[in-house]
Amino acid sequence: MTSCTDVFIGLDMGTTTSKALVRTGDHRDLVVVDAPTPWHSHPGGRTETSPELLLRLATDLIRRGVHAAELIVGRVRVRGIAVAGFAEGGVLLDAAGRSAAPVLAWFDRRGQEQVDRLAAAVPGFAELFAGKTGLPWNSQASIAKLMWLRDNGIAITPSSRWLSIPEWIVHQLGGEQVREPSLASRTGLIDQNTGKPWLAGFTAAGLPDGLLPPELPAGHCAGRLSHDAVPAECAQATLTVAGHDHPVAALGGGAVGPDELFNSSGTADVVARSIPGILTDQQRRILVASGWSAGRHVLPGATLVLAGVRGGLLLRRVLTALGADSPEGRRALDHASLAVTALPSGLEVAGAGLTGDDVVIHLRDDVTPAVLWAAATRYTAAETRALLAGIEGVVGPHRRAVASGGWTRMASVRAAKASAIDHLTFSPVPQPGVTGAALLAMHAVSDGSIGLGEFIAEASRDTNLTASHLQGAIT
Structure with missing residues (x-):
């Protein structure tokens, strides 16, 4: 019987370029593949893409990563996949779970009119918002994008859901709808004192308070992979939302x-x-x-x-x-x-x-x-x-x-x-974002006998020792 190498995949859905790293269980990085993130720019500083294009990009990166890894070590089995990425922009789902709007880039300024209007209507709201959410009151946070979508003909009902891009991709690959804390913190809808949805913020913005799914921390199993667009080597891989790209890169960098x-x-x-x-x-x-x-x-x-x-x-x-x-x-x-x-x-x-x-x-x-x-x-x-x-x-x-x-x-x-x-x-780590995501994929597959912080600290020491030995070029 042909031997098989267990591998883990870390995805980083980036603003400019998205990447995937394939790594072995002994922290040996095999290959990184990348591709441009498919943004479309329009007059007036509007930049957007579609949820479907981002999902297609993610599955293509997984497929290319698996095939490139097999050229190096032969047959592989993907044990876990973790998805990190940019925040603020996300996917609005309707009552049937279908995407209902385009994905607005985190730097897209649509929503500024709604932000200014609410600040004028509720004196002191900007300071209250900063204290509760830890974010500036401007068009960047997801709450502003949601208000713009609502005011421009997109129905947002009590049955709607809002997922960040990494959460959306994990869900589409076969995982549950979950709320990862570092990504949810960029929505402007979380009370940082409790980590729970900020109900007063939902009310002030005129949004239903059930938009966000249940919380699940990074590095915990969100389900098993079941998607026809990825290779059979990935079937039933453990899925996890790795989180916001910057703290995930911090983990990868040590x-x-x-x-x-x-x-x-x-x-x-x-x-x-x-x-x-x-x-x-x-x-x-x-x-x-x-x-x-x-x-x-x-x-x-x-x-x-x-x-x-x-x-x-x-x-x-x-x-x-x-x-x-x-x-x-x-x-x-x-x-x-x-x-x-x-x-x-x-x-x-x-x-x-x-x-x-x-x-x-x-x-x-x-x-x-x-x-x-x-x-x-x-x-x-x-x-x-x-x-x-x-x-x-x-x-x-x-x-x-x-x-x-x-x-x-x-x-x-x-x-x-x-x-x-x-x-x-x-740091000697050449790609800390996908490295951090791969570490979180490995933790999601572990038996849970070691806490995330200790697991990442130990794995990072191994990563820093082996980072210079990347065998596959960026393709």
Whole structure:
């Protein structure tokens, strides 16, 4: 009889690119496959996709991952699949369980009119919202998208349900309808003091209070896979919702303890901090006013404090402007900028900010490309330092920090970050989002004899030792 290798799949349904990692039970990563997330942009800043396209993308990634893994180790059996991904955007289901509306991107600003109207009608609601939900009162949270859908002809009844994208995909693959806490925290419909639906918020928004399904934490079995579009090797695999992509990436990168910080350095420069226990309404209001959000972490009993700047986007634009966006040009610029000490007077790079979309450069004579690149890396690092300073008076300093992501492959970026973030190390894990999801898939299959926090901590140690041995290329 032909031998069979047990594997686990972690999916990360991303904003720009979605990925799947196939890993063995001894934490050996076999292959990562990816594909663009199928967004459609329309005039007026509207960006959306369909639930069906996202499900098709997920099943295609699973299929490709299985086939690529079998080219490496032969026949495989998929034991578990975990799905992480972006939040805020989700799927509205009608009474029959069918999708009833498009998926609005998390950054789509539809709903701002409804947000402004409710704030005007209920004085003090924005502060109340920030304290209860840990989110700013704007168009990003799911509650704003739901109000927009309702006001634009989409029926939302007591029989309707709202699922995040990872929850929807798990359900469509054969799992139950569940509410994972880190994803539900981005809806604006959860009271962070209790972790339960915030009934006053539903009432104020004019939404039925049964929209969200029952809670099931990340890394717990949500059902068994039963779907015709995936290979037979996946039949009856354990399904779990891994959670919001940022805390899941923190797990994959090895930031798994209390008061640990994870810095994901990609197009967005995201900082995710774990805080033991639950914050107060006042602490959440202060954090939101400082540009952060506060909700449930994937780790049990922990709060996730999250913020970001557009550092990666700024760096990419500066590289392009300098003509150094090829691998060779990037390496040369990276090396030359390490020799830059003090920046010349009058040189300034700005624009990453919380909402800034533009790069602004002020310079005088004698500014070389290396000096300009050094100024850009130091600016983005300083933006992160300012974010951290804004919360340390509320939740105290972090005790350990881990950075990962594409930009950390450049020595100049690593040096700038190390000067701005205390106790910083760099993760060897190349794809922390799907790595964290795969770890949660493994926990969902385990016998439950070890708690999630301890399981992830032990598995992360093994992951950091084997991360450099990825056998399959990204395909």
